Amino acid sequence: MATILDGREVSRIYRERLKEEIEKYTSKGFRKPSLAVVLVGDDPASVVYVNNKRKACQKVGIESIFHHLSEDTEEEKLLQLVKELNEDPKVDGILVQLPLPKHINPQRVIETIRPDKDVDGFHPENMGKLIANLDSGFIPCTPLGIKILLDHYGIDVKGKDITVVGAGYIVGKPLSVLLLNNNATVTVCHIYTRDLKKHTLNADILISATGVPHLIKEDMVKDGAVVIDVGISKVNGKIVGDVDFERVKTKASYITPVPGGVGPMTITALLLNTFKAYKLHIESVC
Numbered sequence: 001m002a003t004i005l006d007g008r009e010v011s012r013i014y015r016e017r018l019k020e021e022i023e024k025y026t027s028k029g030f031r032k033p034s035l036a037v038v039l040v041g042d043d044p045a046s047v048v049y050v051n052n053k054r055k056a057c058q059k060v061g062i063e064s065i066f067h068h069l070s071e072d073t074e075e076e077k078l079l080q081l082v083k084e085l086n087e088d089p090k091v092d093g094i095l096v097q098l099p100l101p102k103h104i105n106p107q108r109v110i111e112t113i114r115p116d117k118d119v120d121g122f123h124p125e126n127m128g129k130l131i132a133n134l135d136s137g138f139i140p141c142t143p144l145g146i147k148i149l150l151d152h153y154g155i156d157v158k159g160k161d162i163t164v165v166g167a168g169y170i171v172g173k174p175l176s177v178l179l180l181n182n183n184a185t186v187t188v189c190h191i192y193t194r195d196l197k198k199h200t201l202n203a204d205i206l207i208s209a210t211g212v213p214h215l216i217k218e219d220m221v222k223d224g225a226v227v228i229d230v231g232i233s234k235v236n237g238k239i240v241g242d243v244d245f246e247r248v249k250t251k252a253s254y255i256t257p258v259p260g261g262v263g264p265m266t267i268t269a270l271l272l273n274t275f276k277a278y279k280l281h282i283e284s285v286c
């Protein structure tokens with residue numbers, strides 16, 4: 001039976017440490033770190049995510065400045081807000097919650113965020129730094145959170161065969177690069193992959209980020225594999241992942257639950273990225 005990779009517990013440990021780190025700065029008279037959170041519209045899932053992120057900020061001593069815009073906000077108005085936040089010296093990080101309403105081009109918004117405030121790590125400059133394996137950028141939060149979770153449990157990725165199912169811009173693609181940077185042998189699968197099972201069965205570490213409920217079945221997992229489930233879907237009012245957890249846990253050595261696995265780690269990584277941005281800004285004015 002697999003050991004549970006407990007994202008809530010690991011997050012608690014990392015957030016406690018971060019809170020202490022932040023207190024070291026504020027006790028010396030520095031201002032608090034701050035994250036501007038922008039939500040356009042009232043998508044119920046986005047409202048929950050934004051509230052969770054803001055609560056997490058508050059608990060570690062990061063100020064969260066909330067901008068809630070109506071669903072029909074024009075793209076230009078949103079871009080103007082982002083530009084103002086770019087120029088505001090009190091703002092360390094800017095997070096524009098995705099998805100955005102259909103009339104707004106998310107890529108334009110992402111490219112408008114100043115790279116040194118892009119704590120989501122989606123700006124092409126930060127993606128480029130990830131590919132170049134440079135420490136000065138921001139790594140997207142879900143890939144970073146997964147790497148921290150693996151490290152915490154002593155799961156080394158070096159030399160491992162890792163299959164990432166899903167090649168999205170937010171998770172699968174940057175995660176594959178991050179793992180490659182850490183010397184894993186990475187296979188990336190997606191909707192057009194011909195024989196998914198062949199690739200998943202080969203994996204020492206199998207990571208699924210598709211949003212297809214229970215895509216990963218027991219017979220697709222190698223005995224003793226580490227299984228990371230990034231997917232979040234709602235089925236009959238219940239949150240489920242990409243992995244058939246109850247069956248797969250009997251085969252895996254380690255497995256993340258949904259909820260309580262990758263989700264909390266993503267928020268923890270956001271807090272860490274915001275603190276990284278804060279330190280850069282504080283040091284640049286000292």
Ligand code: NAD
Pocket residue numbers: 142165166167168169170171172189190191192193196209210211212215230231232233262263264266
């Ligand atoms: P996306 O739509 O950008 O990418 C999905 C990827 O899955 C694509 O590459 C697509 O080709 C692939 N895919 C779809 N169906 C497939 C199939 N049947 N077989 C193989 N590949 C398939 O999505 P995303 O933004 O990367 O998000 C993926 C999932 O992760 C969603 O459920 C999302 O809610 C979840 N997510 C979770 C967190 C978290 O913190 N836990 C964070 C971000 C995203």
